[in-house]
Amino acid sequence: MTSSNIPESNVDVLVVGAGPAGVFLSLALARAGVSVRVIDKRAAKVAAGQADGIQPRTLEVLQSYGLTKHLIDQGNQMHMAAFYNPGPDGGIKRTGRAPDVTAPSARFPFEITLHQGAIEKIFRDAMKEHGLEVDQPMIPISLEISDDEAELSSSTSYPVKVVLRRLDAEAPPHPSFNGDDPEGATEIVHAKYAVGADGAHSWVRKTLGITMDGESTSYVWGVVDTIPETDFPDIRNRCAIHSTNGSCMVIPREGDTVRLYVQMSEVEVGQEKRLDKSTMGPEKVMDVARASLHPYTISFPNEIQWWTVYIIGQRVASRFSVKNRAFIVGDACHTHSPKAGQGMNASMNDSHNLAWKLVHVLRGWADPSLLRTYEFERRKFAQDLIDFDKKFAALFSGKPRTEENQDGVSHEDFLEAFQTFGGFTSGIGIHYQPSNIVKTSNQALASNLVIGQRLPPQIVLRMADFRPFELQDVIPSDTRFKILIFAGDTRDAAQRARLQALADGLDGPEGFLRRYTPQDGKLDAVFDLVTISHLKEEFTNFIDVPARLRFHWSKVFTDDVSLCGKLGGKVYSSYGISPERGALVVCRPDGYVGMVAALDDFAAVGEYFATFMRAQ
């Protein structure tokens, strides 16, 4: 076989693996017009089971891509958590309920549960609208990154060479195939960037020589998805059940389906820390569930839709990238317990973090060094996730406190942990550390906005038509930086003068707007400007805002209460921005606050962008 007979092609980004992290990244890139190839070794998409919980922050992120609607239509919402502990009669009793989400600023104060296949389908359907489909079943068989410094630093080179092999023998040969490969199943892809989204046993990670730090635990858990029959009154809530007969977690799912997680204390874990799944069945999981729910009864007359048994690992990859040309995302980076439904969320947020950075570099807007912030931000998050998971899993797996066992885990211990970690488990509290894209000076100008965290939801009124808008919807994930101009009370002459200075500065040749926007494109290609006044309805006229500060009438808002009297009017106060002083807030394309500056200090904003953007 000579390589000249194998079909070769170029692509900007090759994504290996079409699980949640892979399809999320592929969709985000395809929507931005990036050329993407995504492959998966599976013959078909997952139909049931697997990861299924979507946190409040992930919902906000999906909303920023316009994808929440489908999830909310199809998924189950978890609003309440119920806690059961040993009762006086040997059975369990409810010791309390608490909101499932402990994150007051969450826009969607619930979790969505839906099987992974349905979630992936939402992305696949959206990908199709951009002409992208998953190429499957197909695996990579080799991956090499060039050592040539010139090639690595070029923006037009394809330094990643990946050989792919199609797995289904019946697939037609590649159109350009002309001989030597008897099955026509091999091809070579030259990519600018390659991303491994190929799961916990990631081939890309191993091939890149990245190790996993941490180790397996001895916790073995079993999972069953089915429609049970039961008189248990919290069967449609998330339940943490600690009984003297075992621990059990209830996760209601779409339709009438329920997922049961149980700790399998009796299972032998071999030296290899691998389970022999063939010696087990879903019956063991159901037996534990039956015993731990006593005195309530639960039976399983319906089909077992999915089940598994697994050992919990708690590990983080030593690196998330190699040569700034190959990256890993999702389970390839971090494995942990399913206790708080973190897996798919961490995975999708890895991709959300990486996508816009790849787009900015591929478009020549940003320096490739921007890509380093992916590992910087997401590896820290993954480590925090494992730390949290260790604490939480230990609490969950511990014996409950009873009369006889006063050292056991009490309801109060568990509830306190559940609520303390609420910001983390909801994803709302994700906080990226200072870097050239998170500049924490001027925090005082927006004292309640946390630079490095996501912009919290707030309702604003669009000035031209008084339609209420969620501000998060005004800053969608469209790859652009959003400059939020908190213009204050623009009837005040001094404030108006500062606003005019800002407009003049932006219009100048050294203003960041012109400096970093390609001259052959639209003026709003890289930056979107959003003005938010602090004016009551009766004083507003959208045409009073300087023309340079409004690309369109729809980009001017005011911080007033909606006409129905129920929404809005709290942006300045909740963000801690003085209406007299105002502020500029820069939101990154992923919705995280990147910096804050004084209203007329366009120079400071320019300095921020100068650290990673390229003058055009």
Added chain:
Amino acid sequence: MTSSNIPESNVDVLVVGAGPAGVFLSLALARAGVSVRVIDKRAAKVAAGQADGIQPRTLEVLQSYGLTKHLIDQGNQMHMAAFYNPGPDGGIKRTGRAPDVTAPSARFPFEITLHQGAIEKIFRDAMKEHGLEVDQPMIPISLEISDDEAELSSSTSYPVKVVLRRLDAEAPPHPSFNGDDPEGATEIVHAKYAVGADGAHSWVRKTLGITMDGESTSYVWGVVDTIPETDFPDIRNRCAIHSTNGSCMVIPREGDTVRLYVQMSEVEVGQEKRLDKSTMGPEKVMDVARASLHPYTISFPNEIQWWTVYIIGQRVASRFSVKNRAFIVGDACHTHSPKAGQGMNASMNDSHNLAWKLVHVLRGWADPSLLRTYEFERRKFAQDLIDFDKKFAALFSGKPRTEENQDGVSHEDFLEAFQTFGGFTSGIGIHYQPSNIVKTSNQALASNLVIGQRLPPQIVLRMADFRPFELQDVIPSDTRFKILIFAGDTRDAAQRARLQALADGLDGPEGFLRRYTPQDGKLDAVFDLVTISHLKEEFTNFIDVPARLRFHWSKVFTDDVSLCGKLGGKVYSSYGISPERGALVVCRPDGYVGMVAALDDFAAVGEYFATFMRAQ
């Protein structure tokens, strides 16, 4: 041509006309599984212009069919109305703004504007999901209703005979065509019911010999849809502009499009009260707009998307039905001015009112006399509409009050009328008069619910999972009557006993549930039961509600505040239902309150249904 050579077919309902009223009715029937044929004389669907405003109540109705989402995605929202009157300098000045919707209980406190073609497409797409498409271009050329009493009273007969003719010569002949009709363009349809939704010049209405009561006015209005360039600050709000240079109404539309209505005071109306449109052009409309907006400037550099000039007619059909077998809906029944965007709304609500009644009769659930309530309810509405329109159009067309003309219409006059009629123009106040489907006894048991009006929106929490639901979404337009069981505080023993009595009564052979539900179908085929307790979250267990009163766990709710603390907890108080006493509220399939009874008085509910339902 012998009739034996012309293809013949049977259909339950033939709908003539695929404007808003026609496609709404066709969709509602098709979703209910009724066999429907819908024809239209137009060759293609409307692409721009025509009616375009959707009121708050119509949005609630569309939501009950799951169609609002598309409208909200595509349409423009009007939240604010602005009023301009002559200013001191000869130009206009803003005399005030007010919410566009004056109906505090509106679930959607705004109007949607979107061109008629896009609205019809939403219905056509939904129809396609049920295998139904509009047959076009096709016209009816004769319509006869049998005089045979036996045939008219039979539920299996097809007493309406309509001959149809296909208009496009190139259409292939009907598959069963076999000779004598040279074009293969004629066919005969035998229908159980025929509905004329064929507009203001309705062929069906004329063929049925129904006259229009009322007359044309001398008001002539011109309309233009375009994207203007202007410094007018309220260009994205509904504006009523009274100037000494003419009156003008601004209606913002989807995207940047604006509709301008102007009164054409100079146009000659001939004796026939018909306009010669060929002598006019959109320029006249734009000239009036330019003049009346002074001192603001407005220019029209973009395409005129649509325009027309018309005389306002204010007429109501003398009858809405013939022999209870043929009906007219929409503009075929009523014509009036466009001032408050009523046309399409009245039309769609005609169809909404008629659809469920046809379904109940066709399924054999209800006596055909139920169909008489269509004319009874909707003709009264149409008359009210014309009365309103006369008052409002006169105010709008009147000269504005100025220094010189103290008898003119003042801002205060106009604003007062605008707000007084708010319940009417929003559609929220539609109130059906007492009949066998609107029984006003026991009003005191739900003192703030108006029997004969729609069930107002309220948030309730689903007991099993504490998910907040809009109660209107719990009673969708699925053709079933909804029995809302306001069960009160079910911890109270007396209340529990009454609830058990209700459950036992419903389960008995004389209970309305078994009496009017076909024995070969599901027990929830005709009636859906929805229980709403008045219990705080910590005391709720959905399995405490008697099994007969919950067809599914998802049908049990409680009147508590949602976990995020922002929604719900006000159903009993806002409906005026005592938690100690409770109540039964019967909602008709169209969402209007039909009757109220004491919590355990299933007999009264049975008596209500006995007046129009058929024992199975």
